[in-house]
Amino acid sequence: MTTKRLALTLLGSVALCGLAMPAFAQSGEVNIYSYREQSLLQPLLDSFSAETGIKANVLYAGDGLLERVAAEGELSPVDVVLTVDIGNLVGAEEQGLTQPITTAALAERVPPAFRDEDANWTALSLRSRVFYVSKDRVDATALTYEDLASEEWAGRVCTRPGDHAYNIGLIAHYIAVNGEEAGREWLTNVRDNLAFAPNGNDRAQVKNILDGTCDLAVVNTYYMGAMLNNDAEPEQKDWAASARIIYPNAEADGTQVNVAGGFIAKHAPNAENANALIEFLLSDEAQAIYADTNYEFPVVASAPINELVASWGTLKASPVALTEVAAHRATAAALVDELKFNEGPQK
Ligand SMILES: [Fe+2]
Secondary structure, three states: OOHHHHHHHHHHHHHHHOOOOOOOOOOOEEEEEEOOOHHHHHHHHHHHHHHHOOEEEEEEOOOOHHHHHHHHHHHOOOOEEEEEOHHHHHHHHHOOOEEOOOOOHHHHHOOHHHEOOOOOOEEEEEEEEEEEEEOOOOOOOOOOHHHHHOHHHOOOEEOOOOOOHHHHHHHHHHHHHHOHHHHHHHHHHHHHHEOOOOOOOHHHHHHHHHHOOOOEEEEEOHHHHHHHOOOOOOHHHHHHHOEEEEOOOOOOOOEOEEEEEEEEEOOOOOHHHHHHHHHHHOOHHHHHHHHHHHOOEEOOOOOOOOHHHHOOOOOOEOOOOHHHHHOOHHHHHHHHHHOOHHHOOOO
């Protein structure tokens, strides 16, 4: 923080809080760019502001926020960027948009696999790309990602297009664990096991299960919670109720995980408040609210897991570091192209 900004902040705190407040009371503002929806974030920010006196200003957008931070450069007002997918977090670091997070909570509370070793970003919650199988047509209780490529599942698998970040993350994970050649063979066989050419989003795959056009859908965990509780579109409750979740590789090398996370912007005008926000988001209290609202997994081990999420079984996360997975994203994307995954089965 520059001297000028510090002076402004202190002035602000005196004006805001009056002289009765301790001199070290935090105050001022923190500016957030968020890919995460307002309904997920606002309860947390309300609680953060109540606890710290720091006002949180948020710009919500579905895309373009990283580009915006880059374009704004040194003049950017943003302090904290909240996003999803390891590709976005590592990409922000590679573009020089980050600065190290300094709160001690980072190293104390986040396992090394889920934060940058130089503190340029952190996961705030975990999601996993798992199998939703038909309650009526599938008996299996334990399956692996390798099973997706086996003869038994021919014509029974569905997923959204292969070049979506969620599938790129899964394919990159497979390559990180098994190598590129094994990845190519696997993805070829998965493609040929598809019930039809990939289309629609994750929720649409779960509808396919109810419709009987697919027996096993590759979908992120939290959609089960989001769909079962979707009062606005109650038909989704039926889609979700037709399926149950299997955590692939739970009895082997562990299930793939991806993250929602954040970073402090390189030119953050309120870096101190940004660290206070990250520290808050890593508290047990915030982790519980976040996980409850999103049906995700807390990244902090001591934070409670949502009851509905816990009812799907125990996530045994793969120990492969997310930076290792991210290093294989480009290869994964090239494979999806090369194998024409999005055109569906080729035999
Ligand atoms: Fe999603």
